[in-house]
Amino acid sequence: MLASGTCGFAEEINDFYDVSQLGGIFLKGTTPRNRDGNLYPRMAETPSGMLNAVGLQNKGIDYFIENIYPRIKDYGTSLIVNVNGSTIEEYVEVTEKVNELDNIHAIELNISCPNVKEGGMAFGVTCPGAEAVTREVRKAYDKTLIVKLSPNVTDVSEIARAVEGQGADGVSLVNTFLGMAIDSETRKPLLSTVTGGLSGPAIKPIALRMVWQVSKAVKIPVIGIGGIMNAADAIEFMLAGASAVQVGTALFKNPHIPLRIIEGVDDYLQRHNIQSVSELVGRLQM
Amino acid sequence: MLASGTCGFAEEINDFYDVSQLGGIFLKGTTPRNRDGNLYPRMAETPSGMLNAVGLQNKGIDYFIENIYPRIKDYGTSLIVNVNGSTIEEYVEVTEKVNELDNIHAIELNISCPNVKEGGMAFGVTCPGAEAVTREVRKAYDKTLIVKLSPNVTDVSEIARAVEGQGADGVSLVNTFLGMAIDSETRKPLLSTVTGGLSGPAIKPIALRMVWQVSKAVKIPVIGIGGIMNAADAIEFMLAGASAVQVGTALFKNPHIPLRIIEGVDDYLQRHNIQSVSELVGRLQM
Amino acid sequence: MGKKSVSDFEVTDNIRLNATNFLIKLKAPGSLPVVKPGQFVNIDIKNSTEIFLRRPFSIFEVDYNRNTLSIIVKVLGRGSKKLTEIVPGEKLSIVFPLGRHFSYPDKNDRILAVGGGSGLAPMLFLAKESGLPADNVDIIVGARSAADHVEISAYNKYGKIHLTTEDGSLGTKGFVTDHPLLRNELKNYDKVYACGPEGMMKAVAGKAKKAGVFCEVSLENLMACGFGVCLCCIEPTVKGNSCVCTEGPVFNINDLKWQI
Amino acid sequence: MGKKSVSDFEVTDNIRLNATNFLIKLKAPGSLPVVKPGQFVNIDIKNSTEIFLRRPFSIFEVDYNRNTLSIIVKVLGRGSKKLTEIVPGEKLSIVFPLGRHFSYPDKNDRILAVGGGSGLAPMLFLAKESGLPADNVDIIVGARSAADHVEISAYNKYGKIHLTTEDGSLGTKGFVTDHPLLRNELKNYDKVYACGPEGMMKAVAGKAKKAGVFCEVSLENLMACGFGVCLCCIEPTVKGNSCVCTEGPVFNINDLKWQI
């Protein structure tokens, strides 16, 4: 599956190949109304990764429903809306509208965006915050509710348990790590916002550890995200307890990577004589 | 300066060059008594970094005082003992003994080791824990007390302020991030302890952000650590607010890196017509 | 935008043009689609995580018979340096064709193309593709000094080449905007195009705006993906924040929010 | 341990020995210090962060006149693969000399050196350096099959070479421990040395222990630093956890805590 914010609204990937081959697409974070996002520059390359400070630029949920949804709804893959807001009311507003869309069977509640001043990660780093927004969104949504967790916390299991307690059907993790980059020569930050979100292979070891901890702490399915570049990475996340994985930054490197991962995992199953990926989930040999 | 756990007890680096050229050496973490550390395997390479699970292997403070200290005390560089313990009493026990050593002018209180079951990071991830151990060690120590912070927290500034409140003379950050690696083929963890500490360039953007946050939150000096490989990295940490930096994992790549950094920083100062590094500290241009 | 692809191109030539500029010719694995001036390729420089993201380069020349395309690479940092060390025979993973091209001039138009730094390639490509008689095309190329210029006299057949150098060591002394064609004669052109450092493009845009002449510029914003998904490359426009990689890199200056 | 250094060596040869083994010869920038069998070098394979840590390789041959040393690299993973793609003329950053060497045999000793996999190099180096007449030296080299063996007949002048293959395609069929010299005649030796896969070394060590023969093995534990600071490479010994990189890689089997 493709991670939110790294695959646009699916059309851009469909320019390369038929996205019906994919397990699912987590669409770009959507808010109630148009958001311009942060100022340029918004990205910086870092060792084995990158920082971004996009800040949830999107045209708002109504634009999505009127203009984008009709074009993509029959792509033949699961489409998941990534729901964002500055307040609980805003999260609920987006959720209610998505609830009406026949071809969207799940939402991902993003309580972990590090690039917005209000909302975002503020909800995702404390149990009460995470609980409050999950509770209200749960009331407004009939289908599958996935909550996307922030890694910028002392104990991610605690947050995972909190949202499970409020009726989340699954959790996805991790969103980006709050990081920073400076140009030593100009002495200026490389991002307009000073700090931004770190993604890519650099974060994989930490993301993997968090998925492992969370999968032991909750009963609902866990979706693994963070630096996945190839089939081996995907399998590691499944062994650590992820039922599925999302590929993010790797798409920038090569939009075909998800297809290669699917092939690579199939090959792995065959080589190891395993019937289905479900037999890998959480099967780390201790 | 060299980071604890990555430069042994200075002798190993002195095998390559005269360590009196260095600003200071943070010696390998020391506990009251001999510790065997964790089982092999203890390390795994990761994208732009590595995981370690050494677990504070050391021969104990008495062995250090009797056997190592006499050999290294006149190396002509600042030697800082990295103090560890499973309980507050143990931390105090080591501190009291180090307090007697004429040629040791500072200790680094390690409340952030992710590789030990007791003590270590357990103290470093909550304010009350960090406060309690800092308070007691402060009472036992007359010279410079640096507290080494863990990055595995929601708000590192809060912890920094807490230890400042208990009399720390400085803080150093970051210690390693709790991470994990799996061999997809054998389906086993790559570390005997499953999880370990992530270090190296991969963590630099997060470490830099934390140093920036902490330097704005406290008045005491901040020492920057995390993925520093060259002079530009060191300067970035200083611009973010670090008064000094420690080089860790880079030493494994090349023990000469600290000398190159010193040269590189000198060159930078000259090129930019700056008198002293103190003029760089915190001078990020916003 | 149409279909895009990721393919391994083979490096057939890597020619040093001067101290910092290299001409790299790449052979496609199959037949090339039509590409136009202003469009770019996004290159995975080491097929590795060492230089993590791809680097974008404007297409300079294309040969549909041989299925090759060329780029001109100016060494700026780590990635461009590594790229210029590539040896013929090696493969490069390339995402293309990306971006929107320059508007083609109308028949009988008089055009002015202004290039500087890494912006030379699309200007020459445009001059060649314009379909105009050489008399109708002026090309100004600016550089710091004589040594920074590359040999482009072959393009004389597509237009008249005017060189400027900041130190006066070759051609007109000063910035491109100090050249008489830009200082006094802008009104003689139907279309002005520019690609190069931001300051240069803004200066040209300012003059074009004042003169009321149609002007397009090609931006070089930092890109993470190059195909419209990351929203990192944005530029404020009258339509809001536009993606330089999909809605640009070529913009009409009237659509930009530049203070000019 | 003495002084260690980090220097750029120039690759003078890179010779493919068989499908997976390569002989790489490296020229020091200055004169080489004395190095002994069992010691190793730690190589920065790409001078980059792509393969982040150095990789250790046993010294195979040394030529003090030409100031060259050689290693035999078996392709195992990413790093060893990249290393074997190196071209003569390129430089490699090398940390050396590292580790403790094998105990030299006494005059008139009879010795047996057992090598397998990536453990071949130090065994041949030891045979050559032992100073013993060839009659006093037996070398057993094991591999999966004939194709995995490399040509080492030149070492016949330093000792008698015995080959084994698991599939019987060359020499004695089976593991090295199935070779008659190890099965029945161990008592004839004063010293037994082994380097190779852990299972192989443990099997040899077990037989040597039973026979009461002096035995040293060279371990290949995972290393981060290679010079004693990281404490990642440890092996449990009678003295507690020992660093393989500084207190080894050569250990007397009586000092190890192996269950043999």
Ligand SMILES: Cc1cc2nc3c(=O)[nH]c(=O)nc-3n(C[C@H](O)[C@H](O)[C@H](O)COP(=O)(O)OP(=O)(O)OC[C@H]3O[C@@H](n4cnc5c(N)ncnc54)[C@H](O)[C@@H]3O)c2cc1C
């Ligand atoms: C659409 C497009 C077309 C381009 N066409 C060409 C071309 O034809 N020929 C050519 O030589 N270059 C071209 N560039 C610029 C080229 O992509 C960059 O020079 C290259 O990516 C730099 O990579 P690097 O690894 O060498 O630099 P880095 O090591 O990444 O950076 C070195 C320094 O340069 C700055 N920098 C890097 N990229 C850019 C950029 N795009 N704009 C401004 N500053 C930057 C960085 O901030 C840093 O300070 C184009 C860029 C775009 C977006």
Ligand SMILES: Cc1cc2nc3c(=O)[nH]c(=O)nc-3n(C[C@H](O)[C@H](O)[C@H](O)COP(=O)(O)OP(=O)(O)OC[C@H]3O[C@@H](n4cnc5c(N)ncnc54)[C@H](O)[C@@H]3O)c2cc1C
């Ligand atoms: C003192 C010493 C001397 C050595 N001498 C030689 C030599 O002369 N010739 C030679 O070919 N090799 C030798 N080795 C082994 C060599 O260092 C490794 O094969 C090499 O580091 C593997 O790197 P890689 O990047 O190819 O493998 P990776 O991509 O890092 O790993 C591939 C797989 O191999 C495993 N692996 C990697 N290194 C080792 C190791 N040291 N022990 C066991 N498993 C490992 C990994 O866990 C992984 O599963 C020696 C090792 C040591 C410690």
Ligand SMILES: Cc1cc2nc3c(=O)[nH]c(=O)nc-3n(C[C@H](O)[C@H](O)[C@H](O)COP(=O)(O)O)c2cc1C
């Ligand atoms: C440019 C960019 C934009 C992103 N935008 C969003 C977003 O809108 N909503 C969201 O939940 N996550 C967003 N993310 C986070 C990713 O979905 C993913 O959680 C993170 O990048 C880690 O995975 P990766 O290492 O595979 O990229 C974004 C990441 C990047 C790099």
Ligand SMILES: Cc1cc2nc3c(=O)[nH]c(=O)nc-3n(C[C@H](O)[C@H](O)[C@H](O)COP(=O)(O)O)c2cc1C
């Ligand atoms: C192998 C290893 C051992 C370490 N041991 C210690 C230790 O004993 N005490 C301590 O405070 N930090 C220890 N650290 C953490 C480093 O001092 C440093 O904080 C961390 O590695 C981040 O810096 P770097 O990226 O430059 O390595 C250790 C790190 C490594 C890699």
Ligand code: FES
């Ligand atoms: S570079 Fe990603 S949207 Fe333009």
Ligand code: FES
């Ligand atoms: S490899 Fe670091 S101590 Fe041996």
